[in-house]
Amino acid sequence: MxxxxxxxxxxxxxxxxxxxxxxxxxxxxxxxxxxxxxxxxxxxxxxxxxxxxxxxxxxxxxxxxxxxxxxxxxxxxxxxxxxxxxxxxxxxxxxxxxxxxxxxxxxxFVRQIRGQLTFTPDHFDLIIPALAKLHAHTYEEKFRRESAVLQPWFPMYDSPEMRKDREKFMSNTLTMLTKAKKEKQWKDVIKPHYKSLKNMYKQGPDFFPELLESGFSITHGDLHMQNICSKDVQKPTAWPIQFIDWESAKFAPSWFDMIVMVEILIAFRKDWQNDADNIRTRVVDVYTKEMKKHGIEFQTPPMKLYKMAYLQRTLEKGLHTQLRRILENRGGELLPYHLEKIAAWGKELGIYK
Missing domain, CATH: 3.30.200 (Phosphorylase Kinase; domain 1)
Incomplete structure (x- = not known):
């Protein structure tokens, strides 16, 4: 400094x-x-x-x-x-x-959403139009037309290098899961899911062909409220949005951004969890309609894509983050939430047995 x-x-x-x-x-x-x-x-x-x-x-x-x-x-x-x-x-x-x-x-200088107001689920309606516009602006061929500018430095989710990275992360996740299962505080949390997770990881690193086929775009990768900024959060219609801190950006299934922005926030906001299904239904509907305005329609049911994106991202990254925090004595408070959702949505989508 x-x-x-x-x-x-x-x-x-x-x-x-x-x-x-x-x-x-x-x-x-x-x-x-x-x-x-x-x-x-x-x-x-x-x-x-x-x-x-x-x-x-x-x-x-x-x-x-x-x-x-x-x-x-x-x-x-x-x-x-x-x-x-x-x-x-x-x-x-x-x-x-x-x-x-x-x-x-x-x-x-742009002001972060966080700190400007008390954020409620209704505010997603005012952010999602800008996110959908980013995804539509960089969707599939629109991204590839800019290849002279964006390649070879822009990370490509479907590249052999990134697939290898996912395999490595998942292998490390299993190792950490085994270690954390021996921790007295976490034994009873992990044990009911341990065998199923081991079997799931054998199917990886990519669990859902439909998600990969749903369309790639530039994804920010870390869309929490400190990385979403706006000059006017008093507008009753879609806010003017600027995104900052792009170090996790990649060309990947567009639904990943929705998971970070919405589902991870639901996981942290216990006061939202009783109404979580309604929140998900609403944001998925808003996002789907906004993408349709830009000429993009999803062939797989959007809520199914949302759940697939959550499972894929959590299995490749979310569990890894929480287990590392546990083993470093820095928390891991989202692990029970992740395991519960992996079990429920994994069974629904046929990968958790």
């Missing part, structure tokens, strides 16, 4: 004010006293600072991606190489520069 004085010196040395002025098309100056660190990790550092024009002051975000070894390239490429294609769904990107092994990105 850099101090405000260090950042100011770096900005002057690299003529950042001049470059931002050229990018924005109007004279701007950095207000040095406004610099504040929002977050710093080994992967990246995020700062907020203010720009001054002749008649107003406004905040921007400055993000430093530390070194290529931290797998930042997907997000960096989205903000630089894919920006013209995805501009509608991103904050405005003002400047991207390489500095040694680091990459600097200056972008528009």
């Amino acid at each position: 850099y101090s405000a004085a260090e950042l100011t010196s770096m900005f002057h040395k690299n003529r950042i004010e001049e470059k931002l002025t050229a990018s924005l098309g109007k004279k701007v100056s950095l207000i040095e006293t406004s610099i504040q660190n929002l977050k710093s990790t080994k992967r990246s550092s995020i700062y907020q600072l203010d720009l001054q024009t002749h008649n107003r002051t406004f905040p921007i975000i400055f993000k430093i991606y530390h070194s290529t070894k931290y797998k930042n390239e997907i997000e960096i490429n989205i903000y630089s190489r894919a920006y013209p294609f995805l501009k509608e769904f991103l904050p405005n990107i003002y400047l991207v520069e390489k500095h040694g092994s680091d990459t600097w990105v200056f972008m528009e």
Whole structure:
């Protein structure tokens, strides 16, 4: 993490004010006293600072991606190489520069949904249109037409490399499941499902051909409310949405984003769970209708695709995350929810026996 004085010196040395002025098309100056660190990790550092024009002051975000070894390239490429294609769904990107092994990105400050209001299931209706538009904009051939820009760096879910990654993750999940089953606190939770899970994983890494055939698009991969932003959450109709933090993006079945945005939130929100079936029915209906507006209709029943996407993603990633947290003594509170849904929907869809 850099101090405000260090950042100011770096900005002057690299003529950042001049470059931002050229990018924005109007004279701007950095207000040095406004610099504040929002977050710093080994992967990246995020700062907020203010720009001054002749008649107003406004905040921007400055993000430093530390070194290529931290797998930042997907997000960096989205903000630089894919920006013209995805501009509608991103904050405005003002400047991207390489500095040694680091990459600097200056972008528009956009407010996260989280913190702006008390989120209810009704609010999904106002987000889903933008998500469906992203998926439709990048659906199948529309993505492939941009191959000169997006390949070979964009992760492809159906590639041999990603299939191998899923196999590795699932193998590690089984190992962790065996270890966690010996933990006194989790033994009774895991034991009833252990044999069925072992048998299910033998069928992997891809459990549902219908899901793979339902259509691929660019998926964000991590759509919780801190990564969904809007400039106007007071609108009674579809909100203007910008998505941030794209490091998990891939070309994959579009339903995966719905699972992260909706089902994982239901899992955390115990106060929603008595009404969970109604919430799912509503969001699946809204998403299906929005996709149809863009000319995309699903051949498999949409609720079935939703459940398939949940099972696929949970078996390849969700269980792994919760088991790792358990073995590292960092929680694992979603494990019972995942196991319950795997059993119920797995039986319904014929993979849990």
